[in-house]
Amino acid sequence: MRITGEYFEPRSSRGQPAELEFSSGKLWLDPDPGGDGSKTVQVTITKVQGRNDIYFTSGRYFHAHDDLPAGLRRMAQSRLENAISWLTVFSPMRMLVLFLIIVTTLAGFRLAFASFTELTIATFPRDWETEIGSTAFERFEPLAFRHSQISRSYKDSLTDEGAKMAEAAGIKPAPDILFRKAKFMGANALAFPGGPVVLTDQLIFALTRQEVLAVIAHELAHIELRHSLHQVIKVAGVSTLALIVFGAEDIIIENLAAGVITTWYLGNSRDFEREADQRAIEILEASGHDPATLAKALKTLYEVICDQQQLSTEACEAQGSHHWLSTHPGFRERIIAAGGEVD
Incomplete structure (x- = not known):
């Protein structure tokens, strides 16, 4: 899958046309889409912000012209975040599990921190x-x-x-x-x-x-x-x-x-x-x-x-x-x- 957009160097507001290739769980950046592919490098995601922006380990980022595919957004998520994404897909069993998590978390945090704002902030x-x-x-x-x-x-x-x-x-x-x-x-x-x-x-x-x-x-x-x-x-x-x-x-x-x-x-x-x-x-x-x-x-x-x-x-x-x-x-x-x- 190829994704078109703009590529930005660290601390730069000037973008240049670029493409991302997403396949087999790996991500490749081509900063010269019209070239011979010699500049293509593999990149590692540190954060996906919103539906269009991807940040890499080097401080660079890529702004996609269209919404990023869900599979790509999941690459930047932890196992816990992926598990939660799984829970949010509707099914009776998932809704029951999510309900129990919400109730348990709500009760636990209310009991532990409701009267201790300063402690909560500090931690x-x-x-x-x-x-x-x-x-x-x-x-x-x-x-x-x-x-x-x-x-x-x-x-x-x-x-x-x-x-x-x-x-x-x-x-x-x-x-x-x-x-x-x-x-x-x-x-x-x-x-x-x-x-x-x-x-x-x-x-x-x-x-x-x-x-x-x-x-x-x-x-x-x-x-x-x-x-x-x-x-x-x-x-x-x-x-x-x-x-x-x-x-x-x-x-x-x-x-x-x-x-x-x-x-x-x-x-x-x-x-x-x-x-x-x-x-x-x-x-x-x-x-x-x-x-x-x-x-x-x-x-x-x-x-x-x-x-x-x-x-x-x-x-x-x-x-x-x-x-x-x-x-x-x-x-x-x-x-x-x-x-x-x-x-």
Whole structure:
């Protein structure tokens, strides 16, 4: 079976036509479909994301023009994941087994972790958290975002600097930084559990480059401190996360995505914002940036958003429209704590 698509070198956004050949449980990549086949190499899958993207051990990836065949997606799955895929194919016996697994897992996790959120966070594997964040973003993206209109060079500049900040802060692996035009949330930035970080065009247009980097530092802090995972556990429940991890994918992951969306609507706690602001200042300092830009970013957003909505400062702070400040309570206090001044 041959699969056509585009092949990308590590950390490159420029694709080139390529083909994958999938046969006898092995995968071959031909980066020169019109050639004599001399460049064809065998590749090993590390991850399949969505229905079209395959990541290889070298950091390269392949974007298929059409949906990947189920057999190829199974190559990247563990035995447990394949067993769960088997369970999700309808039959009375499989449904009974799946029901017993769900009930047992639900009961076990409720008993073990319902009252111990901090313990759960401390022991929750990072790769599971990243998978949850990636899945939640895939569900959330068509609801909330359109393609970004920011130039490729500016996005690459911000992405590279964000990776340097993550490295300086010791955040490994560095989460992806994505850019999207918001449908309804305006100037905003979101950190999904374990990444990615998503910045809206509206936020980038409102801020200087250094102020955008301060916002990125703030969102990196949320990921490092696992604030999003805290919030999702509160909204979705530990038992739901357990079911996702053990593979009841379709309905349960939809519930998690709803939990992440609900988390965004509810906003982050005041303590989480204080922690993320303080850690963002440290990240900016560690990566050679002026930590005062965080206060400037907060103040700029405060002024721009209030002006756009033609509201007084009191009304702007009190009203609940969807922008970065509205989901982060106490922004006056935060500006002052970050070293800025509020008129």
